[in-house]
Amino acid sequence: GAVVSQHPSWVICKSGTSVKIECRSLDFQATTMFWYRQFPKQSLMLMATSNEGSKATYEQGVEKDKFLINHASLTLSTLTVTSAHPEDSSFYICSARAGDTGELFFGEGSRLTVL
Amino acid sequence: SQQGEEDPQALSIQEGENATMNCSYKTSINNLQWYRQNSGRGLVHLILIRSNEREKHSGRLRVTLDTSKKSSSLLITASRAADTASYFCATGTSYGKLTFGQGTILTVHP
Numbered sequence: 001g002a003v004v005s006q007h008p009s010w011v012i013c014k015s016g017t018s019v020k021i022e023c024r025s026l027d028f029q030a031t032t033m034f035w036y037r038q039f040p041k042q043s044l045m046l047m048a049t050s051n052e053g054s055k056a057t058y059e060q061g062v063e064k065d066k067f068l069i070n071h072a073s074l075t076l077s078t079l080t081v082t083s084a085h086p087e088d089s090s091f092y093i094c095s096a097r098a099g100d101t102g103e104l105f106f107g108e109g110s111r112l113t114v115l
Numbered sequence: 116s117q118q119g120e121e122d123p124q125a126l127s128i129q130e131g132e133n134a135t136m137n138c139s140y141k142t143s144i145n146n147l148q149w150y151r152q153n154s155g156r157g158l159v160h161l162i163l164i165r166s167n168e169r170e171k172h173s174g175r176l177r178v179t180l181d182t183s184k185k186s187s188s189l190l191i192t193a194s195r196a197a198d199t200a201s202y203f204c205a206t207g208t209s210y211g212k213l214t215f216g217q218g219t220i221l222t223v224h225p
Binding site (some may be wrong): 006032034036042043044045046049091093095097102104105106107108109111 | 150155156157158159160203207209210211212213214215216217218
């Protein structure tokens with residue numbers, strides 16, 4: 001089946017640094033990718049919708065200057081958490097929508113811990 | 116914003132019993148999906164039911180959808196310890212945007 005790969009699967013960084021998380025569709029082209037954030041014991045909250053070649057659409061309350069999203073190709077979207085702080089520690093999950101079938105596939109998630 | 120409300124928030128049962136989880140939502144939907152998440156892992160898609168469908172089966176899973184009540188239920192029959200996980204409903208748009216419910220934590224005791 002289709003696979004979406006997220007990298008890194010976990011990362012620990014110091015407060016103030018920036019962290020980039022990649023989301024790749026391995027065997028299909030993803031016209032749209034979605035980024036979600038999940039705090040411990042909570043549900044997934046959509047952060048932004050990323051369309052290839054255009055600017056991401058951010059959900060209300062999500063700072064676009066802090067969470068930079070780039071969808072430069074049909075198989076790769078990146079989320080960069082800039083100047084990370086401990087409150088940004090969370091589980092970040094992407095999903096990719098196959099352009100031909102419209103099916104959605106989720107990555108395994110990336111756990112960010114900011115010290 | 117979270118559209119779906121799920122109940123119960125936590126469910127603890129013995130192996131072999133059935134588990135029923137409910138989900139309610141607020142706005143019109145294109146489809147409703149159920150996902151499973153093991154602790155600290157990504158999501159596994161279980162089943163999708165479209166707005167014009169009322170019931171769907173997949174193995175030990177049975178999903179119902181009542182658009183008049185804006186609610187859905189997931190039934191897992193003959194549960195196993197390996198079914199222990201969090202289960203989320205999510206309402207979807209035609210272009211793939213999902214809004215997740217709060218989730219139900221299911222614990223199946225051997």
